[in-house]
Amino acid sequence: MDSQINIELPDEEERPSIILPVYPKPLAERDIGRRFDENGFTAVEKAALRNAWRFIEPFQRRYGQTTFYAFLTEHENLINSFRINNKIHLGKLHGHATAMMKLLSKLVHTLDESLQFRSSLDENLPFHLKSGIDIDYMKLLAVALKDYLLACPEIKNHNSCTLTTALEKLVTIVGEYAEADDARKKALSVYYRSTNSNPTPKNLRASRVHSVKEVKEVKKSLE
Numbered sequence: 001m002d003s004q005i006n007i008e009l010p011d012e013e014e015r016p017s018i019i020l021p022v023y024p025k026p027l028a029e030r031d032i033g034r035r036f037d038e039n040g041f042t043a044v045e046k047a048a049l050r051n052a053w054r055f056i057e058p059f060q061r062r063y064g065q066t067t068f069y070a071f072l073t074e075h076e077n078l079i080n081s082f083r084i085n086n087k088i089h090l091g092k093l094h095g096h097a098t099a100m101m102k103l104l105s106k107l108v109h110t111l112d113e114s115l116q117f118r119s120s121l122d123e124n125l126p127f128h129l130k131s132g133i134d135i136d137y138m139k140l141l142a143v144a145l146k147d148y149l150l151a152c153p154e155i156k157n158h159n160s161c162t163l164t165t166a167l168e169k170l171v172t173i174v175g176e177y178a179e180a181d182d183a184r185k186k187a188l189s190v191y192y193r194s195t196n197s198n199p200t201p202k203n204l205r206a207s208r209v210h211s212v213k214e215v216k217e218v219k220k221s222l223e
Helices: 043-074 076-082 090-109 114-130 135-151 161-195 202-222
Strands: none
Touching: 043 076, 043 090, 043 135, 043 161, 076 090, 090 114, 090 135, 090 161, 114 161, 135 161
């Protein structure tokens, strides 16, 4: 006769109830909103710019020259900015053809470093302004570069609304910085002119110093 073991289980009401969490550690709350950095770019826009620049950078010299010459053909009066003694300065012309592309390239590579991003603007834009390049011209050239890059075959298949918005922001930053730099220089020049409008002649300054010394000597003698 087989032996049987009967095990009596407690009722469900008598069983201890243990409530365990679904996951041992609660998940952190995620902010899915759009966050902008100090320059007004989102993380997705910066990624789109970097990805596009991988295709642009090997051809940036050619892109800069092609856009620049087409731009000068459309705005032929601007060629006078590159004349020295009534002759076109080819070195200045060819150098400026790629300077704007190099500036945009530096800005793209320093998107995550705000200090270097602003330093790139400080180093490049004042050089163009000192060369007599008009601010409105620089803004038009930056817009022409943006339109050409978005239509070039290397980027055409990778274009998106995010990339278009990011390039527009980059061009806007260049234009606004050029305006701010020009306004700052004008304000400083007005300040210096107002403070030095009636400078004291050297001979008058020397006589004043001499008279002050004489007064001090008289005071010492009286003491």
